[in-house]
Amino acid sequence: MTEQQLPEGWKMVKFGDIAKHISKRVEPSETDLEVYVGLEHLDPDSLKIKRHGVPSDVSGQKLLAKKGQIIFGKRRAYQRKVAVADWDCICSAHAMVLEANSKNVIPEFLPFFMQSDVFMEKAVAVSEGSLSPTIKWKVLAEQKFVVPPLDKQMDLVKLYKVVTDAEEKSLTFYDAIHQLYRRLREKLISEITAKSKLSLGDIGFTFGGLQGKNASHFNEDGNAMYVSYMDVFSSQVISKGDFSRVMVSPGEAQNNVKTGDVFFTVSSETPQEVGMSSVLLTENLDRDLYLNSFCVGFRPDTNKVDIRFLAHYLRSSFFRKELRKLAQGITRYNISRKELMKCPINLPDISTQNFIAQKLDNAYDALNDAKNRSSVNGKLKIRVISDSLKV
Template sequence: MVPKGWEVKTLEQAKITVTDGDRGKEYPKSSEFFDSGYCLFLSAKNVTKKGFSFLDTQFISEEKHKKLRKGVVKKGDIVLTTRGSVGQFAYYDHTVNFENIRINSGMVTLGCSKSELESDFFYALSKSSLIARQIDSAAFGSAQPQLTVKIIKSLKLPIPPLVEQQKIAKILSTWDKAISTTERLIENSNQQKKALMQQLLAGKKRLLDESGKRFEGEWEERKLSNLGSTFNGLTGKTKVDFGSGKKYIPYMNIFKNTFIDTDNLDYVNVDVDEKQNTVQFGDVFFTTSSETPEEVGMSSVLLKKTKEPIYLNSFCFGFRLFEIDKVTPAFIGYILRSSHVRRKIAILAQGATRYNLSKVQLLKISIALPSLEEQQKIATVLTNADKEIGLLEQQLADLQQEKKALMQVLLTGKKRVVVDGEVS
């Protein structure tokens, strides 16, 4: 059921123009794509859940552009992926700076110029669960899901009067602007933190001590073998042992985080008399393998003291500091993730299709340590930067959730807009 004054129509009934990419003999060969050129030729990686992404682009010449029969993207068009990662939408609005754009054969353009739908409203609708559910149920093919033009034309839309469409789109655009602003703030904050890490963790920028004087003196180069020793994760476990029991730190928790997220632990059955290594405050964990050398040996530090035993997954190993009172675990966490130490670890990667890290070789690398007081100051500064980023990320999550909830009521007519543009 839709509200009074609304209609439910298919894309075809609403006169949305659906056009697929050119599949003819003039379709560009690999040798006809360039890093720059007259016309941007979209591929699947350019259309994401967040809209267009232009980090990796390919172009065709003006001559090739003119030979193709269809697939031109016009301002106001919406691009929809129809093969592989189906159901991704992107909007060619005023924020897109490319003058000439074409789609490949795994996409369609959706044009509103002759339809009953306002482009901004239609794009908001296309990103809603109303459309996503229809696409999920209609897509066919297990290895590579697909959508046909016929299926796309049959998608059903709830359509309010034009003036209401415009007001709904305007309200949602307010949330979009707030989300975009917060995303930029997060990106800028991450860049600032990265620059700060490069300066502080290499000793290029010295902080002030408790007396207000800048720290001085050389940092001491220490091999990891002189700072601690390694220990193994869980051993002798099979698939049936996991899912319940005692807590353990999973691989991705280490891979993604400088410091262990103790709210994101998995479970494993460990018998009372079973000999397995447990972890403790200040322990450092390293991933043992990855698909690229740059991602081998990612580290994470446990900064929380826990009363209950926690174990380590089988695909990582631990590193326990000899003298926990003479180093700052948070500083160790940051310096092991710094660019200059990450380069040292990446060099140790061994393998061809998958890369592994030797514990023996890892212990040979050295890190530069300032005084304990300076370690603590550096860790505090970087921790505060992380907290600021965390607050922004929470704001972003809240905005995204608010927008999602608003879309649910506005795009179904459960909440109506009034003449002055406010939600009634």
């Protein structure tokens, strides 16, 4: 669409004309600021920062972000991480710090605009790199977008705030249910009294994920289904339909997974993400399913462990602390399959496992209901924002 075809008042602008890039570096050990915001502290499609760290958590130069400025995850933009700082803070160098150019855009409008599909799709498209695709400001600044006139922006901000308020209320409810579930999980698991501690290697064996983008199995329509790093990280239980589907070139079939398998993330840029786990709980897969790279599969002995119990236990603080002790690295954290099998697990008798699993399953079902409700409201918000920018 040319500028002549645009509705009255709408303009075609470069992103660098509506946003300013702020790049002031800070040494965490030398700052008086009390808040550190990493990419792991940002939630996809949410402008709110609900958790954070402190500067002493990190080393190496970070970025200074002032209250009201936008923190945008330039690495892995497909995660859709954009947030507005509520305080002066330092943030990850894998982010961009931006603020609105008030001559061309209302400051409150810009962060909502950056949540739109039109912006995110362009951001992902100009990202460079395969393992951790990253956006360069010089490239992003040159990208062209259509924006409404200032009076229209003001009206849209009011609309965005209404749908965002509905989303935030559902998220608040979800967070409350999540806290209750976690407290119940930690209480029940902390009360386990086992005669002896085992290691993961005592109750099952590992298998590796596919290496390379083209190592996948095919059906007749060319679709390969696999469990990805983000599938594992985002949910402790993976059910049918939750995994990724891609179009790739035919490769050798190997390492297909089964119901009851456990998946671990074994390579990450943060210790918080490494060793996250999911359990595949689905039946009657309509085609083979595979595990992608950067993950390790674990097949437990179901005579020794209740899979439902394991799904909850592996996300408990007790197990996560033990697992993080095995992570090695400075700029990237890794756990080998050999080290993973050494991780201790406090396993009660099978009847106790069944009892704990049933209690936690009930709470987890309530948590999923709340999550689905907030997801619907979140998708509605993004659709409203994206549709309002179509011309």
